[in-house]
Amino acid sequence: MANIKLSAEKLDELKAICKSFKNDKGELINVLHKAQGLFGYLPAEVQEVIAKELSVSVAHVYGVVSFYSFFTMLPKGEYPVSICLGTACYVRGAEKVIDEFKRILNINVGETSPDGKFSLACLRCVGACGLAPVVLVGEKVYGRVAPDGVKDIVAEYTK
Amino acid sequence: MLFISNNTGAKMETVKITIDNKVIEVAKGTTILKAAKEAGIHIPTLCYLHLHDLNIENKPAGCRICVVEVEGRRNLAPACVTECLDGMVINTHNIRVLNSRKTVLELILSDHPTDCLICAKNGDCELQTMAQEFGVRKIHYEGEQSTYREDTSPAIIRDVDKCIMCRRCEMMCNEVQTVGVLSAVNRGFMSVVAPAFEMNLDHSECTYCGQCVAVCPTGALTEVDHTNQVIRALADPTKTVVVQTAPAVRAALGEEFGMEPGTLVTGKLAAALRRLGFNYVFDTDFAADLTIMEEGTELLDRLTRHLNGDKDVPLPILTSCCPGWVNFFEHQFPDMRDIPSTARSPQQMFGAIAKTYFAEKIGVKRDDMVVVSIMPCLAKKYECQREEFATDGNPDVDFSISTRELAHLIKQSNINFNDLEDEDFDNPLGESTGAAVIFGTTGGVIEAAVRTAYEVHTGKKLEKVDFEELRGMDFIREATIDFNGLPIRIGIAHGLGNARKLLQDIKDGKSSFHAIEIMACPGGCIGGGGQPLHHGDSSILKARQKAIYREDAGKTIRKSHENPYIIQLYEEFLGKPMSEKSHHLLHTHYFDKSKEIKVVE
Incomplete structure (x- = not known):
């Protein structure tokens, strides 16, 4: 079993972002945009949570993240x-x-x-x-x- | 406005088009590709895939091979997605169209390895066939070629250098199977079809159902080839090599030798395996009969407990023969893993019996016996490598090869398959009933179970063994079978997306079935990922299904519990179904393979 680590507080915030878009899979790009605003980048864990909340596959989320150059999986510097x-x-x-x-x-x-x-x-x-x-x-x-x-x-x- | 009648008698709106100087009338909304087909005009396609009888269609309009000229339009139109409009004049084969198609193909080939001679798909590749048909002799475009690492899993190899981004695999994985492992990632020249985060398949939730391999037009997705290991075992004089062959193989193998789809080659198959040098030529069908004894008993046991008021007994019982399906629920519905039958699949039951009961009978040590299985399936390759199916590191089934691999092996060995005289399987593990052979198609396992469970439960003889209500190709089917006054509600699903629907119903407490049969592949094992490639022609699957039922109808014994060698196996070795020995050798347990989001404070 692979385990994903995310703090409870951040997890709640992320879920709230998804919820603000009614967990609508059509809003994936907007959700990713907000999530990157929250974390500074989009680590795998964040994408896993978004996939689950929006009922889409993680591969699909990653497909979108890797397509748009605005999204990044590397943490930005201070x-x-x-x-x-x-x-x-x-x-x-x-x-x-x-x-x-x-x-x-x-x-x-x-x-x-x-x-x-x-x-x-x-x-x-x-x-x-x-x-x-x-x-x-x-x-x-x-x-x-x-x-x-x-x-x-x-x-x-x-x- | 024009109308024509469809076969239900209702009138529908139509449009009139001219295609290659032929005036035809088609239903509104018909694509140019389909209209051309109706007019008997062939338009070449590459990314497009339509499994008509299964209602599966892939039309991303990505490859642009199917372009046609529509008069009055500046650009050529992709026939697979462009709808016919009234008055349209279409040219499907003029010089402009032919040149464009050839240019498109050359551009695709300019970023494709040219190692066709040693490619696993050599001779069975849609891209190769197209290059041949288009008469491509030179690729006029030279430039950078995209490269990507090769990914080898226990069952499937991804070599995306050979990928042409047709997205068929993605459609199968996401829309049909709802497994969601494959997706197009990255952008432009760098784009590939890959699992999330470009992890390897064996780290993903891949079920190894192999449906991506079954539809891949090129060598980008292929099975892990185990034929060399089999040849090595056959050449080793210290080994006793035992082979088992799954029911669906006999209904499809002939296609690899130019026979009509639906030709049964059971006798030739047994003969070919003997020529190849297997010491014992057995049949997985024997183990399918054994599966019915165990799974049927388990069903009746759970049902009886349920009827006696036991509220904790998990119902419906789900079949567990299909390893792709087992992988699916271990990943996606792990909290429901107590619902499927604990019975191992026929492949694994065979291995366990061969390396104990049969090995003892012929006085061969476990380590000196090699069990090979011929399967229509790629998930079987993974299944036989699961740790729980080995004793002291020695697996019950050593190697599993697909129908396609067997065909290659027969060709390599210079055997003239078509001229072989029919032969029988060896005994004791080669005798089987009609109930076993129908394991190869959707609906077959549950029909076989019903034949036995009915007689065991009611004590009466079944007058009619054919349960037409359980057969067919509809994705989700349900039927109620009267067990002498007790109505048994049965559900059937094939294709994992449909299985998901039934599972979700159970989870939501909306399911009223007593038993459900699930097969991961559309059509069941006849449409497995290891079968001869259908290249989008779903009538082949139907022909195979008919062949399976023909084999069943021709058998003298058609109920598993009447197989004399199964009766003997219980008398001599196992005792009775679900005995302690049966539990140890023929049953299994499932694992939670889901990902869990861990919260850290």
Whole structure:
């Protein structure tokens, strides 16, 4: 028997999310969206619970989670770093900024640093093309980021 | 508005279409593919699957092989999902259509391994046949090929490099069987059909029913092949190799040798097994008769206790011959695992008797005996590997091979199957009754049980042994059989999705059945995951079913308790049904294999 671990409190919250959508299997994407909001990511245990509550197979839930790039099964860091790869940011050197983050944090895109502090992700256009290239750390926006400015951004959060 | 009469006499709305210059009238809502079929026009399909008699249809319109030209439309339309509209003019085979189909096929092939010569599906692959029919000689598209790890379980191998994303397996696993193990995961070029979290099958809730394998058009899903182990055992002079063959095998094996579906090859089968070098050619049917003795007695025992007012006795009793079904309730309904009969399946009863009673009789040590089973089933491969069916690590049944594997083995051994003279099975474990052979089809196990239970319970002779009310292909059937004034209510389900419905009724306290027969595969064992591939033609299953009942009707003895060798087995060895020895050798227990969500504080 495989056992799944989830704290009672979190389990109740997750079930409440499902219930708020009337445990309707057609609302799977909305439920996953809220659940990712609650946990920061969608671990297997969470998907198992959602499958049970919505009466769908876990394989189906995983199918949806693995299809949409927004959903992640890896926990995000305390400070999630997102680099915009929209057209404007891209042509103004966003890729070099990513490389610098990768080098300094020693992680790849989609990964979280071993200490759980930083995670690295890419996203498409945040609507601030005038500030390209744009980097977000949590909710905070950094504009016109150059590769040599990356270490200062990281330093802000490692004090 | 146009109307035509359907066979119930009611009028229905129709539309008129022109297809390949032929004007035809079809019911509104008919797809172009079906309309073409009615007009005698063949449109090639790959992902599409329609098991007509079972009402199973897969039409994701994913492969685009079935495209046709509809005049006035810019793009070609997939025939499997496009409905006919009044006045539509359709071209199914013009140059534009043929070129598109070939291009689509070449694109599919550009991401497919070309190791056809050594593929398990070589010669029986729908993709291969299509490439041949389309005359593909060169693949004009070269590019990256998707690769994925191979996943081997006790019964099924997933080699998704050969998957063409037709989604047939997914449909069978989810909609028909409601097991829900397989789903399309990831996206685009990376997408594969896999269990949740891309775990291996043996960690999932897979029942090994093999219906995914039965519908896979390519070599992406195949059985674990045990023929080499069997050949090795046959070549070992120190081993006494005993073979048993399941009822459904004799009604299907002939297809592998070009015979009409529904041809019975019982005599040739026995002859071929003897040519292959098996020391004793026995019949699982013998063990099916034995199953009836045990399961029928258990049914009557529970029923009697129930009628005497015992409220704790679990009813209805559920049959337990089908290993896919056993896996299903262990995973999905573990809290109800005291309801199924504790009787082992015929395969395992045979193994247990062969390695005790028969081994003693011929003076062969357990370790020197190898028991091989020929099964229409892939779950049987898993069943014989279950720990509870072994003594000191030595399994009761050593290897289980499918009908398809046996056909390969016969071909490899240079045996001209079609010209073999009929031979009989050996005794004592080769004698069987008509009740045993019908185990191979949905409704058969319960009919066999009724034949014996009726006579044992009433003490009267059954005048008519054919219970037509229990037969057929309807997914859920019910009937009441009069046991001399006592009405016995019987339910039958085939296909695990239908089994789930009956189980849920029991759970909800809505079931009024005394006994329920369940077989995991649509049609029962005749439609098992190890049978010759039907390639979407469900009339083959019907032909096999008819053959099974023909074999039964032709038998001199048609009730299990009248099998002289079964009577002898009880006299010499077991005592009586449900005796201590029977319990030890012929009964089993079930496990809770469900996942539990553990709460940690």
